[in-house]
Structure formats: C-alpha cells, structure tokens
Amino acid sequence: MTESPHTHRIQPQSRRSLLATLGSAGLGAAAAGAVAVGGGTPAAAAPKNGTPAAALKKGATRPTCILSPEEMTGPYYLDIDKLRQSIAEDRVGVPLELNFLIVDSVSCLPLRGVAVDIWHCDAAGLYSGYTGYSGPGLPPMDEDGHATPTDDTTFLRGVQVTNRLGAVRFRTIYPGWYWGRGLHLHIKTIVDASVRPDDITGGHVAHTGQLYFPQSVNDQVAAEEPYASNTTPRLSNDEDFFYTLDDKGEETTLTVTPLKGNGSIRHGLRATMVLGIDPAATPPPSNPTPTAAP
Numbered sequence: 001m002t003e004s005p006h007t008h009r010i011q012p013q014s015r016r017s018l019l020a021t022l023g024s025a026g027l028g029a030a031a032a033g034a035v036a037v038g039g040g041t042p043a044a045a046a047p048k049n050g051t052p053a054a055a056l057k058k059g060a061t062r063p064t065c066i067l068s069p070e071e072m073t074g075p076y077y078l079d080i081d082k083l084r085q086s087i088a089e090d091r092v093g094v095p096l097e098l099n100f101l102i103v104d105s106v107s108c109l110p111l112r113g114v115a116v117d118i119w120h121c122d123a124a125g126l127y128s129g130y131t132g133y134s135g136p137g138l139p140p141m142d143e144d145g146h147a148t149p150t151d152d153t154t155f156l157r158g159v160q161v162t163n164r165l166g167a168v169r170f171r172t173i174y175p176g177w178y179w180g181r182g183l184h185l186h187i188k189t190i191v192d193a194s195v196r197p198d199d200i201t202g203g204h205v206a207h208t209g210q211l212y213f214p215q216s217v218n219d220q221v222a223a224e225e226p227y228a229s230n231t232t233p234r235l236s237n238d239e240d241f242f243y244t245l246d247d248k249g250e251e252t253t254l255t256v257t258p259l260k261g262n263g264s265i266r267h268g269l270r271a272t273m274v275l276g277i278d279p280a281a282t283p284p285p286s287n288p289t290p291t292a293a294p
Contacts, residue, residue: 037217068251075141077146079129081117092123092173094268097268098172099273101274101275103275108276110164110166114161114166120137129149182235193202203240207275212253
C-alpha cells in the first residue's frame with residue numbers, strides 16, 4: 001500500500017450541525033464505551049433510512065470525538081484490501097453486525113471516503129491465511145512482527161468505505177479466542193485510497209487499532225457452540241495485556257445489543273462504535289511485545 005500526502009476532510013460545521021448529521025444516521029447517541037446486551041442509555045429515535053449507521057440507535061452513549069488509541073497490527077494482518085460487507089464466508093458462529101462511524105478527532109465531523117479494513121479470528125481462534133498455525137505460543141514472526149501466511153484463505157477479512165455520514169457496516173460472526181488473548185478484532189482506517197469494483201488501492205493508514213467486546217457478552221457467547229468447543233484457555237478482558245495497556249481497554253470496547261427484540265444472542269448481535277481519527281496522521285506501527293500474543 002503506497003503512501004499519499006493528501007487527505008480528505010469534509011467542510012467544517014457547527015456542533016449542532018454535527019449532532020443533526022449523527023441523528024440522521026441513527027447516531028443521535030453513538031458509542032465508544034462498553035455497554036452489555038440490553039444495557040446503556042437509550043439513543044434518540046432515528047429514521048429507518050437504510051444507511052449502515054441506522055443500526056446504531058440502540059444501547060449507546062453520547063457522541064465522542066476522542067482520538068482512538070493506536071495499537072499494533074499483529075502478526076496476522078494481510079494486505080488483501082477485499083471490498084465487501086459480508087466477510088464470514090464459511091465460518092460458523094453467533095451472527096454479528098458491526099457498525100462504525102468514522103469522525104475527525106479534532107472537528108468531530110464524519111469522514112467520507114475512508115476505507116475501513118477489519119480482520120479477526122473465527123470461533124476456534126484461527127485467522128484466515130494462517131490456518132496452518134495451531135497450538136499454544138506465537139507463530140514465527142519477522143523483525144516487523146509479521147507471520148508468514150500458510151494458505152490463501154480470506155474468511156473474516158474485509159474492507160468497506162465510509163459513506164457521506166462517515167458510516168460503514170460489516171456482517172460477520174462474533175470472534176473467538178486464541179492463546180494469550182481475550183476476544184478482539186483488528187481495524188485499520190485508510191485515507192485517500194482509490195476504490196475499485198472489488199478492492200481498494202493506494203492511500204495511507206491513518207489509524208490502526210484493536211477493539212474489544214463487553215465481558216458479559218463474551219461469557220454468553222463462549223457458552224454457545226461452536227465457541228464452547230474451543231479448548232484454548234480464554235482470557236477475560238482484564239487479563240488481556242493489550243486491553244489493560246495504558247488503561248485504554250474501556251474506550252476501545254464496542255457497544256453490543258441484540259439484533260432482535262427477545263435479547264437472545266443466538267439470533268445475532270449488533271456492535272457499534274464511533275472511531276475518532278486524525279486523517280492526516282501516519283502513525284508508526286507499535287512494536288510487538290514478546291510476552292503477549294498479538
């Protein structure tokens with residue numbers, strides 16, 4: 001992925017105008033904090049306008065424009081830039097709808113045209129491209145902390161580009177866990193990428209992060225199959241090195257609500273977050289920590 005000196009910013013607006021924009025996207029009370037299933041402060045009613053952000057109206061807190069903390073990419077990143085909304089492929093698990101609103105951390109304005117790249121493991125703790133790795137411990141990594149892929153699978157990886165409201169939506173499954181980590185997913189935001197029919201090219205990475213889920217929801221999911229068959233010891237959020245690092249886990253925890261009104265996780269979950277980024281930034285990647293699994 002090549003670097004570009006240019007960035008995309010929408011024109012400044014007042015805070016009242018911003019809140020109106022968030023409301024029209026179903027984000028009258030968008031979230032960055034942790035809210036368990038069925039919890040949280042009810043958001044303002046939003047029109048069913050069909051936008052990816054319309055699902056963000058439940059179980060959320062006030063809008064936030066705080067700069068999201070940087071995290072390491074981890075050994076399992078693949079620069080495939082596959083443009084798609086549904087990323088589960090053949091992986092089985094609790095259905096998960098992911099909704100993100102990308103905003104400028106300074107102006108608090110939604111950012112249009114930002115590519116959002118996500119990847120996470122399946123219920124058994126496997127990443128696509130790395131299904132040849134198993135067992136405890138870290139895979140062999142190069143000096144940059146990246147592992148050599150073992151196959152050409154692509155499940156649970158995908159890219160979406162933010163709309164005029166700064167919103168994207170993914171359909172996936174709830175992540176599982178692997179040695180040394182709690183449940184999490186990885187995310188990159190890429191500014192000024194060129195969008196093609198099936199993928200993106202160019203641009204520069206403005207943010208790399210890791211996002212987490214409320215512990216109470218993790219516990220419920222872990223009791224369901226196929227997660228219950230994962231025999232790898234599961235760490236809680238508070239036991240995860242990266243969640244507790246610099247006390248930033250809470251601000252990187254997604255808001256999670258049921259997809260259906262009866263509250264059963266078997267019918268799927270919706271996870272939401274507002275991510276504040278600096279679109280002009282090109283932060284250096286964090287160095288891997290040998291004592292913790294990325």
